Amino acid sequence: MPLHSNARLFVWFRILFNCRFYYPVFTILFLDLGLSIGEFAALNVVWALTSVVLEVPSGALADRFGRRPLVVAAGVLMVLEMTMLCLMQPGHHDLVLWLFVINRVLSGAAEACASGADEALAYDSLPEAERSTLWPQIMARLSRGMALGFVVSSIVGSVLYDAHSVAGALQFLGLDVAVAKTTTMKLPLLLCLGTAVICLMVTLRMTEARTPAPKAPMLQSMREAWASILHTGGWIWRTKAAFALIVFGLVFDSVIRLFLTVASNFYRLVGIEEGWYGVIGTAVSLLGLVTAGLMEKSTRVMNVRQNFLWLGLAVFGGLMAAAHPMAGWAGIAMVMPLFLSMRFLQFFLSHYLNEIVDSEQRATALSFRGLTINLAYGTLTLLFGWQTAWVGGRLHLSADDPRVFAESLKLWPWWFAGTLILAGGWMLLRVFQPAKRIVLNN
Incomplete structure (x- = not known):
């Protein structure tokens, strides 16, 4: 399948x-650097709030003035956020905490710049008549590439993080060197x-797929960007298919992503050593x-309702297994199922939303998706921090105690299940409103 260079670079x-x-080792990195589980939750809220504040404005700017500058900005911000992490000094709690705050702000900003703009840039680079056919193939290729990427990053990252594994590898090479944690x-x-x-170098090779709007005075540009946000938000609210995708997307994504965030804590809970995380x-x-x-294949043989139904069952089953771990x-x-469900969810949201949104407002609409998902994730992370504090108090244990996490x-x-039922009920109420019904049949 020949791909436009933007799609390959995407x-x-x-x-x-x-x-x-x-x-x-994401969660235990925070804890091993001296932060508490409460501070970990608060820092993820900082990330989510930053992303929420910048998400939709960045999408509107991408739609009006070009998607490439926003993707390049995401690359620059990624370099800066990783620089902050590399400056961490274990044992200096206050320094670590503030560097993490800066890192979370930069990371949230990078996520906001990339979210919507990268996907819109790649999607609009494809021939219009072939987009509905080519895009699932590109997303499948991305899924395979991400899988291989996570294979490498998971093995290498977890092995390098474990001092015993590094020492063993050095001894195998004939080097008797002590390596500090x-x-x-x-x-x-x-x-x-x-x-x-x-x-960052990859983003610099991308090319703009659409002609950006002509330069205008700053005040006029801000008014036009805000008008674009309101227009797209109104379209999402009126279009029941788009609204349903976003609502169900945030319900699924928030709880799955929270589990993935604390997965290393779950590994410890069931007795898996750090060296095996990779x-x-x-x-x-x-x-x-x-x-x-x-x-x-699932988008070809099943419709959107069927795909989200079986996905919901898989997520609920995975959460039940986590609640009563073996x-x-x-x-x-x-x-x-929880790990795999995130891949399917992202695939479904991208495929179905891109099919129904207009090119002129694509990045803004995709940014609304990112906005709601990150807002839900930040809220649920904050609730998780409160939950662990409450459970710890009820059990008379520290909030960082593994028994508190298990409970x-x-x-x-x-x-x-409760939020999914509420979302479904809300969608039913909207369907039976007098307004014209819009149905997504794909």
């Missing part, structure tokens, strides 16, 4: 932007800084390779 950008070497903690971060630089990431990625073709590898196997997980499947 795949590489997403892989480099998302496959980060510290992800397998404070040194190995930074190795995944330094690798991420290198991939951030490569990611193996888990590898297994998930290999399953992603197998299921990439199923994503494309020890060791059996516990990991039972939550695999907190028991509520998650019922939270997901």
Whole structure:
């Protein structure tokens, strides 16, 4: 399948932007640097709020003045955010905390700039008559690339983070060198800084797919951008198919992403050692390779309602398994649906939303998707911080105690089921309103 250069570069950008070497140890990185689980939750709220504030304005700017500048800005911000992580000094709590605050702000800004703009740039670069056919193929290719990227980043990141693994590897090479934990903690971060630089270079090779709007005075540009935001927001509200995709997307994404964020804590809970975290990431990625073709096929043989129905059942089952975990590898196997469901969710949201949105407002509409998803994720992260504090108080334990985390997980499947039912009820009320019904049949 011949691809426009923007589409190929989009795949590489997403892989480099998302496959980060510290992800397998994300939660324990915060904790090992001296932060509490409450501070971890608060920092993720900072990330989400930054992304929420900048998400839609960045999409509106991308639609009006060009998508490429926003994607390049995301690459620059990624380099800066990784630089902040590399400056971390274990044992200096206040310095670590403020560097993390800066990192979370830069990371949220990078996410906001990339969200919508990169996808819109790639999608609009395709021949208009072939977009509905080519885009699922590109997303399937991206899924395979992301799977391979996570294989590499998961194995390398978790092995380098573990001082014993690094020492063992050095001894195998005939080097009897003692390596401190404070040194190995930074190795995944330094690798991420290198991939951030490569990611920036990829964005600089992209070309604008549409003719940007002519330059205008700053005040006029701000008014036009705001008008574009209001217009697109109104279209989403009136278009029941788009509104349903965004609402169900935030319900699914928030709880899945929160579990993925604290996955390393779950590994510890079921008794898996740090050196094996990369193996888990590898297994998930290999399953992603197998299921990439199923994503494309599912959009051909099933409609949107059927796809979200089976996905909801898979997520609920995975959350139930996390709420009542089995020890060791059996516990990991039972939550695999949660890892795979995020890949399917992102594929479905991209495919179905791009099909119904107009090119002129594509980046803004996709940014609304990112806005709501990040807002929901930030809210749920904050609720998780409060939940652990409440559970810890009820059990007379520290909020960082593994037993508190285990008890907190028991509520998650019922939270997901409840919010999913509320979202479905809201959609039904909108369907039976007098306004013209708009149905998504794909």
